[in-house]
Amino acid sequence: MKKVGNHNSISRNLILSLALMLTISLTSFAQDAAPVTAAPATDVAATPAAAPAAGGDAVKGKELFNANCAACHKLDAKATGPALRGVANKYDMAWIYKWVNNSSELIKSGDAKAVKIFEEYNKSVMTAFPQLSTADIDNIIAYTSEVKPEAPTGMQISNGGLQAKDENSISNNVILGFLVTVMLLLIVMLFLVYNMLNRIAASKGLEIPKKDNSLLSVWRAFARNQFLVLVSSIFLLLASGYFVYGYLSQIGVDQNYAPIQPIHFSHRIHAGSNGVDCKYCHSAARVSKNAGIPSLNVCMNCHKNIAEVADTTATPEYSKAFYDGEIQKLYTAVGWDKSTQKYTGKTKPVKWVRIHNLQDFVYFNHSQHVSVAGIECQKCHGEVQTYEIQKQFAPLTMGWCIDCHRKTDVKMEGNAYYDKIHKELSKKYGVDKLTAAQMGGLECGKCHY
């Protein structure tokens, strides 16, 4: 390599500043990551005794609230029980733990506050929740302590899908931000070093031939230094490789896909609050390949008599008027006139947007999993009875199917067909229980046409 002017000191300075910059950016990255790893620790710490409600996780709390409390409590309106927003200001946490774990016991013990609220609500008994830990209750209370959101509109449904996607891209955004910061720091450092060298040269009375503008010469100094060029190319290659891989592995995976449906149909209200069995509507799941979407006749079995939702069904997000409007859409679709209680004959089919959709070359059969294997719908579709908006819970990738086949034992009891196969195969593998994989659940032809 031909030596040019200040080359040696330039490259030494550049390497030094690169090292400095890397340390700075790495520590800031570590700070980004820190709260994530620290989170479980605070969870554990919250368990003993009266931790402040602010320590809870409102997101987990919302889930717990919807699953356990929403049947009787709303945040901002009286239902079977009182509105719960801000309840932490009314009682201390120790009282709330006792109340939620077993309110009757607290009332029996003669606790004045407990007796008072019990009388106020005409002595209706609140379910006991001994299974909820203090940490769970902290989470619920954190949720009920959230500030009320701005006046909501029905349009909020459209957020469902977007929110879900946002969660996935957070980590990508952190990394992207990190890379951009590194690049910016690199440019700034180079510029500073160049200026500093100029100043040193000036103070020593050296004359530097001014050929081109400064940015260009910084770039030249950079381009001449083979080490720096090598390091940056490797860095850029790794970074782009990471993004390309991430992008490619997302193709065709629609986890959390939650489209807006023509009628806002809430599984939370039907399968959750009203406890309608999944198989009442998706009756085909037991006996055939497809679970199917119920026809509108099935809806009308109930909805001939249900034209409105109860006042208590409205949530801060969705008003009663909004829900009633959605039931009206059902009536318009089947051609039901609710004033005369007769069908008009004018129908307009509802085009539900299909959410789950395996590739055409994959064979998946519901009855095999639901009836033969006895797997709960929730295992593959998530806690559907809490979904206000239906979504795709599982990734539906080949790895997902295979993983479960490796881990799940085949249900043998009461299945004569399996008795003989079981004996033979368990001898072959030398085990008592057989996984779906050992029964042939990894054979390509079983899942691929």
Ligand code: HEC
């Ligand atoms: C079966 C209906 C029901 C369920 C489910 C229920 N509650 Fe209650 N809750 C009530 C009733 C009714 C009251 C009023 C007191 C009474 O009559 O016992 C109440 C009162 C309360 C109070 C006191 C509120 C106040 O303003 O004084 C708190 C706190 C509370 N519930 C928390 C919860 C939590 C947390 C859950 C879920 C884990 C839950 N409740 C689930 C019915 C219910």
Ligand code: HEC
């Ligand atoms: C009252 C009828 C009804 C009940 C009960 C019901 N569903 Fe549904 N389900 C529907 C309708 C209508 C749709 C289509 C609209 C939508 O996606 O929200 C649907 C959609 C779905 C989908 C998405 C289908 C797709 O397009 O990929 C799944 C998964 C599902 N239901 C699972 C369940 C499970 C699990 C339960 C029980 C916890 C259940 N459903 C209970 C009516 C019902």
Ligand code: HEC
């Ligand atoms: C087993 C009875 C039953 C069946 C079947 C049923 N519903 Fe409902 N539905 C209800 C009840 C009960 C409510 C009111 C709940 C309340 O007030 O808390 C309701 C509420 C609704 C609402 C307003 C709340 C929401 O989910 O947006 C809509 C819309 C609705 N149903 C549509 C449908 C459609 C579409 C079908 C058919 C796929 C259907 N229902 C099938 C019982 C049923």
Ligand code: HEC
């Ligand atoms: C072993 C996992 C698994 C279980 C258990 C399961 N499903 Fe599914 N479900 C799937 C897969 C995978 C798809 C996508 C099928 C496709 O696209 O061909 C699907 C699709 C659906 C659909 C969309 C319509 C259709 O038939 O393709 C509905 C509705 C549904 N499931 C409801 C249910 C209900 C209700 C239960 C419980 C009775 C249930 N599922 C149990 C995996 C499962």
Ligand code: HEC
């Ligand atoms: C939650 C666990 C679970 C998931 C997820 C799952 N399966 Fe299964 N699968 C089972 C079990 C358990 C059996 C064994 C059923 C039996 O007793 O025959 C089985 C059996 C099968 C069989 C029959 C195998 C044979 O030996 O005859 C096929 C085909 C199959 N699954 C396809 C799929 C596909 C395709 C997917 C993904 C879209 C999938 N499964 C996802 C649990 C699962």
Ligand code: HEC
């Ligand atoms: C338990 C069920 C199951 C078995 C067994 C299985 N596959 Fe798959 N396979 C799937 C599913 C589901 C997909 C769709 C994945 C997606 O859409 O992302 C898939 C996708 C594929 C693809 C397309 C590439 C892709 O990721 O989309 C190929 C190729 C493939 N499988 C080959 C095989 C071969 C070879 C075997 C035997 C060694 C096999 N599969 C066994 C369920 C299975």
